[in-house]
Amino acid sequence: MQLKEQKILALYSDTSLQEVELAFALTDGLDILKVENSFSRPYPYELKDKLLNVTQDQLADKKYLNELEKEVTDFFISILQEGMENISDKPDAISIVGPIIQNSPQEKHAIELGDFKKIGTTFGIPVIGHFMQTDLTAGGMGSPLKAVFWETMARKLEKPLIIANIGGILKLTYLGPNGEIVGFDVGIGTSVMDEWVFKKTGQSQDDDGWLSAQGKSDKKVVKALLEHPYFKKVPPKAVEQNDFDVLLGQLEGLSPADGCATLVSFFVESLKKACAFLPEKCENWILIGGGLKNPSLVLALKQTFKNVQKGIECFPFHEHLNAVGTAFLGARRLMNLPISLPTTTGVTEAVSGGEIFDPAHDK
Numbered sequence: 001m002q003l004k005e006q007k008i009l010a011l012y013s014d015t016s017l018q019e020v021e022l023a024f025a026l027t028d029g030l031d032i033l034k035v036e037n038s039f040s041r042p043y044p045y046e047l048k049d050k051l052l053n054v055t056q057d058q059l060a061d062k063k064y065l066n067e068l069e070k071e072v073t074d075f076f077i078s079i080l081q082e083g084m085e086n087i088s089d090k091p092d093a094i095s096i097v098g099p100i101i102q103n104s105p106q107e108k109h110a111i112e113l114g115d116f117k118k119i120g121t122t123f124g125i126p127v128i129g130h131f132m133q134t135d136l137t138a139g140g141m142g143s144p145l146k147a148v149f150w151e152t153m154a155r156k157l158e159k160p161l162i163i164a165n166i167g168g169i170l171k172l173t174y175l176g177p178n179g180e181i182v183g184f185d186v187g188i189g190t191s192v193m194d195e196w197v198f199k200k201t202g203q204s205q206d207d208d209g210w211l212s213a214q215g216k217s218d219k220k221v222v223k224a225l226l227e228h229p230y231f232k233k234v235p236p237k238a239v240e241q242n243d244f245d246v247l248l249g250q251l252e253g254l255s256p257a258d259g260c261a262t263l264v265s266f267f268v269e270s271l272k273k274a275c276a277f278l279p280e281k282c283e284n285w286i287l288i289g290g291g292l293k294n295p296s297l298v299l300a301l302k303q304t305f306k307n308v309q310k311g312i313e314c315f316p317f318h319e320h321l322n323a324v325g326t327a328f329l330g331a332r333r334l335m336n337l338p339i340s341l342p343t344t345t346g347v348t349e350a351v352s353g354g355e356i357f358d359p360a361h362d363k
Contacts, residue, residue: 009091010327015168016191021323038320095330140345141238147183149325166291183344184235188244200256212296215257217265236346
């Protein structure tokens with residue numbers, strides 16, 4: 001098969017809904033050849049609040065969801081317009097991972113917001129999206145979807161290797177010395193810390209890990225949190241939207257700082273538990289994701305695991321990696337290269353993913 005270099009403009013909505021990343025990448029679906037422009041923009045406060053607090057009644061209200069999706073779409077279009085102003089060539093396609101406001105791996109259903117058809121029509125460019133839903137439809141768990149991207153990024157690095165995505169949901173990818181790829185959702189991540197901090201202080205997150213550094217971890221609470229049945233599930237597995245809804249209640253009685261410190265310990269212990277599901281012991285770790293903005297969490301991970309590095313220290317094109325990875329997935333979809341594997345999302349065979357919205361075909 002002749003692979004074609006694709007110019008992909010990508011958007012990635014992080015799982016904690018703090019920001020949206022943009023990247024313009026040249027890729028043939030096997031390698032990232034160039035990243036010309038990348039940046040991130042925070043969600044508008046009111047839109048973020050709506051996305052984080054969608055009720056079951058609102059999920060069933062088609063009119064409400066349409067209005068909410070319009071807000072997301074308009075926000076995405078504004079970011080894409082900004083990105084278009086600083087690139088040298090017209091993209092071949094736009095690849096998007098939008099905000100997931102409901103997902104159920106068991107019921108094979110996800111609600112991802114963003115009118116990709118409207119975005120394609122606005123720019124006259126094909127849009128690729130709904131990666132999670134196409135994986136669910138193919139029999140997978142819907143996550144994690146970037147394992148093949150991490151394998152590409154780490155091709156020249158020593159194996160075995162663990163890539164831990166410290167984001168709103170903790171995700172782990174194991175890369176073995178003989179080409180093995182294993183991936184799964186570890187459990188809830190920094191989204192719950194953001195929720196805790198907002199509830200207790202009104203701030204959107206633990207800026208620079210200040211609260212986490214000031215607090216003291218409660219070992220009894222950490223032990224109780226680790227009793228969650230999700231940690232006993234054998235991969236492939238993905239976090240359901242409401243899997244950890246009861247978690248914040250177990251932190252009640254703690255100070256804001258102690259709650260953050262306790263969650264740092266919980267995240268570290270969650271990753272330790274996840275290692276039991278890997279093919280072999282692994283001492284090489286690379287950390288990526290928004291959680292790296294919390295120095296207390298990074299320090300705790302470095303004190304717990306050996307040979308820990310940040311993605312910025314060892315990956316090319318290290319800025320806004322999730323958006324670069326979304327561009328990579330888009331290119332692979334255009335060439336029908338596999339994204340989902342039996343050892344990552346649990347599909348029965350390796351399959352491509354993503355739905356293409358092509359304005360040229362809608363005329």
